[in-house]
Amino acid sequence: MRILILGAGTVGSSIAKMLSKHQHDVTLVDRDSEKLDAMSESLDAMVLVGNVTEAAVLFQADAMNADLCLAVTDSDETNIVAASLAKALGARRTVARVYAPLTANLEIFDYCSHFGIDKIISLEQLTAVRLAQAIDNFTESLNLEPYLYGNLELMEFEIFEGARGVGKKIRDLGFPSAVRIGAIRRNRLPFIPCADDILQANDKIAIFGVHEDLQKVCKSMGGKLPQKKDIIIAGGGETGLHLAQLLKNRHRVRLIESDRDRCEELAATLGRSVEVINVDLHNRADLEEEHIGQADAFVACTGYDENNLIGCVEAKEMGVESTYCLISRVDYGDVIKNKLEIDFWTSPREAATRRMMNFLQRGVITSCDRIFNSEIQLVEVEVQPDSCISQCELKDAKLPPQCIILGASRKRGKMNQVPGAHFRFEPGDVALIVTRDPHLDAITEKFDSPKRA
DSSP: OEEEEEOOSHHHHHHHHHHHHTTOEEEEEESOHHHHHHHHTTOOSEEEESOTTOHHHHHHTTGGGOSEEEEOSSOHHHHHHHHHHHHHHTOSOEEEEEOHHHHTTTTTSOHHHHHTOSEEEEHHHHHHHHHHHHHHTOOGGGGSOHHHHTTEEEEEEEOOTTOTTTTOBGGGSOOOTTEEEEEEEETTEEEOOOTTOBOOTTOEEEEEEEHHHHHHHHHHTTOOOOOOOEEEEEOOSHHHHHHHHHHTTTSEEEEEESOHHHHHHHHHHHGGGEEEEEOOTTOHHHHHHTTGGGOSEEEEOSSOHHHHHHHHHHHHHHTOSEEEEEOSOGGGHHHIIIIIOOSEEEOHHHHHHHHHHHTOOOTTEEEEEESTTSSEEEEEEEOOTTOGGGGSOGGGSOOOSSEEEEEEEETTTTEEEOOOTTOOOOTTOEEEEEEEGGGHHHHHHHHSOOOOO
16 A cells, blocks of 8 residues: 655654555655654655645655555644645545544544544544553454544453343344444354344353443343453543543543642543542552552553553552553563563554554545454445445345444534434445455445446
8 A cells, every 4th residue: 555654753653664564655754854864774665855734745745646644743733734635635545643632622523524634543542542452351443433433332241151141032132222243252253143143151242332231231131241440540641531531431440640730630521430639659658548559450651651660560569460551662662571560561652553554444444453353344434425325224225244334423413323224324424344354345335436437
């Protein structure tokens, strides 16, 4: 694929290196000539010096023929303008990186449609999602942006012998209308179920829907919900705030922050669902007074690598079972793994790189992931004008087998839902679909514009 990366900072350079190693045709643009000169010898990519908000520079970078344009400078405004220009010039898909607070406005105002950008991402949100995945041992599908699907999520649980659903067909389970079973793993073999499939004891199922409905379904079927943990989050920045928002419905969360004014902001934002504590991470006596050692998990995500590393080590010494660490310098990875006994670490760069791999799709597919780490795919597909799927209700769409539509996101009207039989897609909608590789082409044809001579 032809990929244009705007911004050669730590994120842009790491993505460029990763994509060039995967044999993609990469062009990297930045106004800092010294930075590009230092990278050019070790990077198998074209480099171009220039202002990424100038159309002439993007034209010279061949933006009109780019399959994917990633605007990842350190400026929100620059990224939005550059991605918008690249799209207008002809780039097939554009992604702009922004700082986390801006994404809170995406439900209020449709920045993507206004500026003609396909995706807006936040490194702080991506990093928080990566940490939440590790804490919950969730499927990679937790990557789904909360502002895209709202309170819809994917949950996995196991059904035990004697549970209410064992021996019943899926169509007879009486699930809420906004709940779908997307996949089942039986005897280690995953498959996509149909309405007549019968649940068996020890099945592990992946279901999609509103969080409250998923919990009710799991409880009614005798499933084992993910263990509710006592989690300490150290650091009340945007990553810590977003992580607390991701975890608060499933766990007991305490957020510690040394800045008192920031604590008041966090308390107002999070409400009573999260306990916000004004404590200095450097003061071990204060941490012990808050009984940090009794927590199941400790997550250090302040803005300083050394504070995070030391915080995790001290938390482990105080008795915390599992520690999770956010770092900026990935070269600390070997030290963390081999010397400090920290259970998991990630960085904004690593989280961004993993997410960008999902965007390397062609045609109407906007991102792709896996369920149960198997060949079962979870794909996001954008509905095109005059497509077959937009001409009829879902029940009449004649979709190929091994295809379950879990969710629908409509930018116009900010609607997110699990679509029923009478749902009708509109151009611009995004469908969340579970399928297998052999059926993907037949499915995407339904969402694509008709082939024109």
